[in-house]
Amino acid sequence: MPTSTAILSLLRDWMPGQRWYAGKGRQPVLRAVGDWTVPGCEVPVHVHLLLDEAASPPTLYQVPVTERPEPLASAGPAFIGELDQGGRSVYLYDGPHDPAFARALLHLLMRGQEAGGHGMEVRGVSLLGDTGLVIRSSKVHSGEQSNTSIVYEVARSDAPADREPARVVCKLFRAVHHGENPDVILQSALAEAGSTHVPRSIGSIVGEWDDPGRPDGRAEGHLAFAQEFLSNMEDGWELALRLAAAGEDFSGAAFALGGATAEIHATLARVMPSRPPTAGDIAETIASWRRRLATAVAEVPALAGQRDIIEDVYERAATLTWPRLQRIHGDYHLGQVLVGRDGRWVALDFEGEPLRPMDERSEPDFATRDIAGMLRSFDYVAGSQGNTDAATGWALAARGAFLDGYADTSTTDVRGYRELLDAFELDKALYEAVYEARNRPAWLPIPVGAVERLVARARAGER
Structure with a gap:
C-alpha cells in the first residue's frame, strides 16, 4: 500500500531497532518522498523512500514493505507491524526477509525490467542479460551494518536438478543518495577491466524520485547492486x-x-x-x-x-x-x-x-x-x-x-x-x-x- 500515516507510524517505531538506521537512540521524523511497486511479486509490496528529518542533514532511507494476510513464519525482527484493513488484519514485513520480495527484486534486475509508483521510476540494469537463472532460495546475510544483502542460491534453468547451485548476492542500499554509488561504479569498472580482486558484477537497480532541492526537481541514484557471491x-x-x-x-x-x-x-x-x-x-x-x-x-x-x-x-x-x-x-x-x-x-x-x-x-x-x-x-x-x-x-x-x-x-x-x-x-x-x-x-x-x-x-x- 502507498505510504500512509499508519505505515509511517509503524515504521517510526520499528526503524530505530534496525542495524542500518544511523540515528541510534533517536526517534525518526519521517516524511514520505515516494514509493514504487516491485513487478511480479507474489504478495503486495511497496518500496518506500522516507526522509528522516530528525537527522542533520536529513537522511533518505529505502524500506521495502511486504503485505501478508497471515503471519510469516520465523520473521523475527523483520515484522514491522499489523494494520487493520477493512476489518481484516494485514501483516507488514521488511521486504528482504520475505522470499517473495527477494525473488521479484532479483528478477527485476536480471531482466532489466521497469517499475514505478508514486513520484518514482525504477529500472533494472543487467550486465549479463537474462540468463535464465532459477532462484532456489534466498537469505538475508547477517552482520551487515549500513545496508541489507540478500544471498541467493541460483542455478541455470537447463542445469540438472542435483547440481549444486551457484550464489548471487544483491545489496539493497538502505540510505540512498542522488548520484552514482561508488560501490556499484568501482566494482563494476574493476570487474570489466578483468581484475580478479573483486567479484563479478551482475547488475544494479537505478531509481529516480522527486527532489525539490535539485534544479530539475528530480534525483537519480542506485537502489541495489548484485554480484557473484564468493564461497569458500x-x-x-x-x-x-x-x-x-x-x-x-x-x-x-x-x-x-x-x-x-x-x-x-x-x-x-x-x-x-x-x-x-x-x-x-x-x-x-x-x-x-x-x-x-x-x-x-x-x-x-x-x-x-x-x-x-x-x-x-x-x-x-x-x-x-x-x-x-x-x-x-x-x-x-x-x-x-x-x-x-x-x-x-x-x-x-x-x-x-x-x-x-x-x-x-x-x-x-x-x-x-x-x-x-x-x-x-x-x-x-x-x-x-x-x-x-x-x-x-x-x-x-x-x-x-x-x-x-x-x-x-x-x-x-x-x-x-x-x-x-x-x-x-x-x-x-x-x-x-x-x-x-x-x-x-x-x-x-x-x-x-x-x-x-x-x-x-x-x-x-x-x-
Whole structure:
C-alpha cells in the first residue's frame, strides 16, 4: 500500500531497532518522498523512500514493505507491524526477509525490467542479460551494518536438478543518495577491466524520485547492486584474529594483500579519471585533518597533549610531494576483504567512508588513505588481543609485510611517502578515537595508542 500515516507510524517505531538506521537512540521524523511497486511479486509490496528529518542533514532511507494476510513464519525482527484493513488484519514485513520480495527484486534486475509508483521510476540494469537463472532460495546475510544483502542460491534453468547451485548476492542500499554509488561504479569498472580482486558484477537497480532541492526537481541514484557471491573464502578480519590469537605469522598473507591492493589502485587509476593534486586539493585535505583533530581533542581530552606535534606533522605534510588523485576504496580495512584457499584476496564494499557525503566519496582521492586504513586495521587486531608484546610484534610484522607487498607490485614506492602516510594514519586514528569515544569506550585505547606512537615517531624524527 502507498505510504500512509499508519505505515509511517509503524515504521517510526520499528526503524530505530534496525542495524542500518544511523540515528541510534533517536526517534525518526519521517516524511514520505515516494514509493514504487516491485513487478511480479507474489504478495503486495511497496518500496518506500522516507526522509528522516530528525537527522542533520536529513537522511533518505529505502524500506521495502511486504503485505501478508497471515503471519510469516520465523520473521523475527523483520515484522514491522499489523494494520487493520477493512476489518481484516494485514501483516507488514521488511521486504528482504520475505522470499517473495527477494525473488521479484532479483528478477527485476536480471531482466532489466521497469517499475514505478508514486513520484518514482525504477529500472533494472543487467550486465549479463537474462540468463535464465532459477532462484532456489534466498537469505538475508547477517552482520551487515549500513545496508541489507540478500544471498541467493541460483542455478541455470537447463542445469540438472542435483547440481549444486551457484550464489548471487544483491545489496539493497538502505540510505540512498542522488548520484552514482561508488560501490556499484568501482566494482563494476574493476570487474570489466578483468581484475580478479573483486567479484563479478551482475547488475544494479537505478531509481529516480522527486527532489525539490535539485534544479530539475528530480534525483537519480542506485537502489541495489548484485554480484557473484564468493564461497569458500574467509573474512580477512576473522583470519587475522584467528592467526594472532594462535601466535601464527600473518606476514605472507599481508604481503599478498599489499600486492592485491596495489593492483586495485593501479587498475582504478587506469580505467577511472585521475589527476595531479592542486595546491587547493592539498590545502583542503589538511584543513579536514585539522577539523578532525579539533573534534578529537574536544571529545577525547587525553589527546590534548599531542595536539602541537600533530599540527607540526600536518605543517610538514604541506611541504611534501603528494601522489596523484584517483578513485579509491575509501573505507579500507580487514573487514572489507576476503581471502581464498589459494591466497587470492578480494575487496568488497567500495561505498567509501560512511560519514562522508556521497558526492565527496565519488571524487578522486589519495590512495594513501586506503593504505593508512589497512595499517590501522592491523593495529586493531593487536588491540583485540590485549596489546601484549606478542600481539604488538604480530601487528608490526603484518604492517611491514603489507607495505613490502604494495611496493613490490606498485610503480610507486609507498615508503617514499612515509611522512605523508603517517599524517594520513594519524587522521584515521583520530577518526577512530572519536568513534570509539562515542560508541565503544573500551576500545578507545587502541586509536589513542596509535596516536601516541605516531607522535613519538614524529618527535624523534624517525622516517
